[in-house]
Amino acid sequence: MSLPIHLRSGGLPSWAIRVGATLSVAGLLLWIPTHGSDSLIDTCTTATMLMAAAMSLNLLLGFTGQISLGHSAFFGIGVYTTAIGVTRWGWSPFVTLPVAFAVAFVVGVLVSLPALRIKGVYLALVTLALGLVFPAFVKWPKIEWLTNGSRGLDKTGFKFNKANPTYELFGWNPWGNLRGQNVKPFYFWVGVSIVALVYLVCRGIVKSRMGRSLVAIRDNSTAAAVMGVNLAVTKGIVFGLSAAMCALPGSLSAIRTGTVTPDSALLTVAGSITFLVIMVVGGSGSLWGPVLGAVVYQFIIERTSGWSDPNRIPGAVRPLFSWSDVAPGSGIFALTLILLMFFAPFGIVGLWHKAVATVVTVVPKPAGTASVVHQETAPPES
Amino acid sequence: MALFLQRLVDGLSEGSIYALLALGLVIIYRGTGHLNFAQGEMALFSTYAVYQFGEWGVPIGLAVLMGMAVGFVLGAGTEVVLVRPISRKSPFAVFIVTIGLFQFLNWLDGALWGGQQLPSSAMGSKQGKFPSLFPNNPTDYFNVFGAAIKWQSFWMLVLVLVIGGGLYVMFNYTKLGLAMRAVASNSESSKLVGIRTGTVLMVSWGIAAAVGALGGVVYAGLTTNVNQSLMFSVFIYAAAAATLGGFDSPGGAVVGGLAIGVIQNLVAGYADEWVGQQMKVGVAFLVILAVLLLRPAGLFGTSKVERV
Structure with missing residues (x-):
């Protein structure tokens, strides 16, 4: 059999691969909270947060081509909506999730208004300024009664009963017994649910008529407008x-x-840049790119977090990093990003597609032949 | 009146730092049409280098020149190694690369000189504070109409006017400046008439980074301590200045930088309760937004005609 192997889309082997991939992802998701160590669960929870943030940026930048360096501000709106809701008004933390969604939606629509006129790097500038304004705004004396200024807020999470943890989800305790008294798996599941929700929304948009108009705006907004895409509403x-x-x-x-x-890392501009870098390394304009990017990023950061102490660096790479007493994670990742732009501008997903294409070619189903009896045609030579 | 004059001069001296970085942004934008997001971090790297030269006992004046040389090499190297090969692919990729460079340089500064603030944390440091290029003792001031003007502010303003004037002369009366203008206007044709466009772009990036380095050193001397986030806000002010002045106008960058500094200081001074030191960055944000919405080419820029 010669490479590449031709796979018919919708055929049995392609379905087998799909089912197998889904099952292994599901198995991994079940294995991590039930059998993984506490630190692994923590790492994965952080990774899910980065995934969701990078995916949301991907919808805007990867698919629509609108550069945003202000996503840390939107992330911060979520942080502060929850914190204020829980501490000031005594809401249950889960109630604040949809509220944060709604507040950020309104702010996002407001930001889109100048974006109708401002393009490219200028939009990057405006959103960068937004990202810089947010922490300053939170510390602003005029709204200190709400945000408590630069001191921040605490006790913004759940009130756990240590002896008998109940997770206060409408009096129902669905995940509590996975690991006995441990609450870490619970946060992991919340993170996974958020990622799943964001993924489904992105997928729903991208595979629809709206997704095609987004790509049209990215590739040529004038042509898109001429073809009847309503730029203002879509953006x-x-x-x-x-x-x-x-x-x-x-x-x-x-x-x-x-x-x-207000000064924690993901709320400042450094957070925006982290999201952007994760998205690009994973693969901009692809649904799974940010997921892979976040996993790789978090893996590098975790692996190298102890490297500020030279004795903890593995022997093979010790001469490379022992001169510094700062963890090299973000530097390695930034260098990875720069190198990727040279040989794989579409990130890890782009590399993966390239690699797979040398082994397997997926032959798409011919359009409009759903009811026709399968006719074995020679795969196109390309 | 004295208070107004005081705030005006303070604004001008802060604005001169923004003007220096904005000049760098404009030089690069004119040459290659890219917005260099790593401009602030390049300046920060050179600033750390100046600090290091000071630790080695180099007098401050010479150390600044050496720091500018470091900046020149950094900028020129970036153009040759990163920007030139990647800009053949897409301008978006260049944007991503400058973002990557931003993060990389920021990490490198921390890795080389420690993540904490300099120089107070550097054990056994010979310098009690970051060396200032200009006299900045509390007694170094002179009075004009009752306002105490620091010599530091005065010299900073002189510095930016000299640099701005020097760049103006270079752009308009030297062969290199002519070549730079030619490349900015039409890179293909200038190649045909025998201009080495590669060298010209390399030199533009180098000059931009060297001028930015000067801005970084002066700013570090003003605040007397240096940390990794020193340039975040200065970069956005510089970008606001370049936007206000017009991204393709060096004179506009100087005027824009001084204007942003003055606006900020006057607003923060007179509306202390509402703006204060915290929300100064909000002023820059509003300026950028207003300029881009009302007059996208800036005050002195030339507007682009879009072809479909």
């Missing part, structure tokens, strides 16, 4: 949804850590 919805979906992991972060400060 408004995408900005709003992207902002709203970015607020969800923010809410989770406030619930999970229980304290909120």
Whole structure:
């Protein structure tokens, strides 16, 4: 048999691969909270937050081509909506998730208004300024009564009963017994649910008529407008949804850590840049790119977090990093990003597609032949 | 009156730093049409280098020149190694690369010089504070109409006017400047008439980074301590200045930088309760937004005609 192997889309082997992939992802998701160590669960929960944030950015930047360096502000809106709701008004943390979604949606739509006139790097500038304004705004003396200024808020998470943990989800305790008294799996499941929700929303948009108009705006907005895409409405919805979906992991972060400060890493511009870098390394304009990017990013950060101590660096790479007493994670990742732009501008997913294409070619189903009896045709030579 | 004059001069001296970084942004934008997001971090790297030269006992004036040389090499190297090969692919990729460079340089500064603030944390440091290029003792001031003007502010303003004037002369009266304008206007044709466009772009990026380095050093001397987030806000002010002045106008960058500094200081001073030091960045945000919405080419820029 010669390479590449031709696979018919919708045929038995392609379905087998799909089912197998889904089952292995599901198995991994079940294995992590039930058998993984506490630190692994923590790492994976953080990764789910980064995934959701990077996916929301991907919808805006990867698919619609609107550069945003202000997603840390939307993330921060989620953080602060939850924190304020829980501490000031005594809401249950889960009630704040949809509220954060709604607040961020409104802010996102407002940001889209100038984006109708401003393009490219100028939009990057405006959104960068937004990302810088958000922490300053939270610390603003005029709204200190709400946000508690630079001191931040604490006790923003769940009130657990240590002896007998009940998770206060409408009096129902669905996940509590997975690991006995441990609450970490619970946050993991919330994170996974958020990622699943964001993924489904992104997929639903991208595979629909709206998704095609987004790509049209990205590739040539003038032509898109001529073809009948309503730029104002489309950009408004995408900005709003992207902002709203970015607020969800923010809410989770406030619930999970229980304290909120305006200068924590993901709320400042550094957070925006992290989201962007994760998205591009994973693969911009692909649904699974941000997921892979977040996993790789979190893996590198975790693996190298102890490297500030030279003795903990594995022997083979010790001479490379022992000169510094700062963990090299973000530097390695930034260098990876720069190198990827040279040989794989579409990130890890792009590399994967390239690699797979040398082994397997998926032959798409011919259009409009659903009811026709299968006719074995020679695969196109290309 | 004295208070107004005081705030005006403070604004001008802060604005001169923004003007220096904005000049760098404009030079690069004119040359290659890219917005260099790593401009602030390149300046920060050179600033750390100046600090290091100071630790080695180099006098501050010479150290600044060496720091500018470091900046020049960094900028020129970035153009040759990263920007040139990647800009053949897409301008978006260049944007991503400058973002990556931003993160990389920021990490590198921390890795080389420690993540904490300099120089107070550097044990056994010879320098009690970041060396200032200009006299900045509390007694170094002179009075004008009752306002105490620091010599530092005065010299910073002189510095930016000299640099701005020097760049103006270079752009308009030297062969290199002519070549740079030619490349900015039409890179293909300038190649045909024998201009080495590669060298010209390399030199543009180098000059931009060197001017930015000067801005970084002066700013670090003003705040007397240096940390990794020193340039985040300065970059956005510089970008606001370049937007206000017009992204393709060096004179506009100087005027824009000084204007942003003055606006900020006046607003923060007179509306202390509402703006204060915290929300100064909000002023920059509003300026960028207003300029881009009302006059996208800026005050002195030339507007682009879009072809469909």
